[in-house]
Amino acid sequence: NAGVTQTPKFQVLKTGQSMTLQCAQDMNHNSMYWYRQDPGMGLRLIYYSASEGTTDKGEVPNGYNVSRLNKREFSLRLESAAPSQTSVYFCASSAGLNTGELFFGEGSRLTVL
Amino acid sequence: AQTVTQSQPEMSVQEAETVTLSCTYDTSENNYYLFWYKQPPSRQMILVIRQEAYKQQNATENRFSVNFQKAAKSFSLKISDSQLGDTAMYFCAFSFYNNNDMRFGAGTRLTVKP
Numbered sequence: 001n002a003g004v005t006q007t008p009k010f011q012v013l014k015t016g017q018s019m020t021l022q023c024a025q026d027m028n029h030n031s032m033y034w035y036r037q038d039p040g041m042g043l044r045l046i047y048y049s050a051s052e053g054t055t056d057k058g059e060v061p062n063g064y065n066v067s068r069l070n071k072r073e074f075s076l077r078l079e080s081a082a083p084s085q086t087s088v089y090f091c092a093s094s095a096g097l098n099t100g101e102l103f104f105g106e107g108s109r110l111t112v113l
Numbered sequence: 114a115q116t117v118t119q120s121q122p123e124m125s126v127q128e129a130e131t132v133t134l135s136c137t138y139d140t141s142e143n144n145y146y147l148f149w150y151k152q153p154p155s156r157q158m159i160l161v162i163r164q165e166a167y168k169q170q171n172a173t174e175n176r177f178s179v180n181f182q183k184a185a186k187s188f189s190l191k192i193s194d195s196q197l198g199d200t201a202m203y204f205c206a207f208s209f210y211n212n213n214d215m216r217f218g219a220g221t222r223l224t225v226k227p
Contacts, residue, residue, distance in 0.1 A: 031213060033213070033215075040122075040219055041219055042117075042119075042204055042217035042218050042219045042220055043158075043204065043217040044217075045213075045214055045215065045216075048213045048214070050213055056213070058214060059214070088156065090158065092158075100146035100148065100163065100165075100208045100210075100215075101148070101160055101163060102158075102160075102215060104157065104158035104159075105157075106155070106156055106157050107156040107157075
């Protein structure tokens with residue numbers, strides 16, 4: 001089973017460039033999430049989508065946009081990348097509000113020069 | 114907002130021994146989940162164990178068990194008979210029942226030595 005799949009796994013950008021991280025899950029989950037992981041800070045929620053057609057801001061949404069394309073796919077876009085957005089990004093999904101457990105992708109390492 | 118604190122940035126343990134990772138959290142709510150996730154060098158986050166706040170009994174999963182002290186807002190992870198494959202970053206996490214905002218601690222890097 002693929003679970004949660006993220007692409008690309010690695011990306012290097014120059015300041016000001018834009019890019020989109022793609023995420024797809026095949027578990028028929030309602031909720032999807034984007035987190036960033038920085039050294040010494042754990043994972044911080046950027047945006048989430050509780051169900052198809054809805055998105056909400058998390059703890060650190062500035063500089064990002066998201067699209068819940070359908071139930072399977074949830075993309076994260078950086079419109080004008082900044083060095084502060086250098087991080088490892090994780091997509092996750094869960095079955096719904098009352099289950100708690102998240103299923104994660106393998107992460108995407110983004111470097112902004 | 115709820116916060117999760119892991120006070121041990123790094124720990125090490127000899128193979129076959131027992132180690133306990135600490136976690137404290139802060140919330141004024143009564144219903145929530147607590148989790149321990151493992152992140153090996155491959156980066157994939159894997160759920161180790163989960164505890165529902167209303168359950169007084171501590172969760173166990175094979176060699177992994179928790180000590181959940183609700184009044185003290187403490188949620189420690191005990192790994193028994195440590196194995197080399199347990200080497201990883203361990204994250205404590207908190208989530209409300211009806212909230213999508215799961216909060217993570219900063220993580221503890223555990224090294225199991227042969």
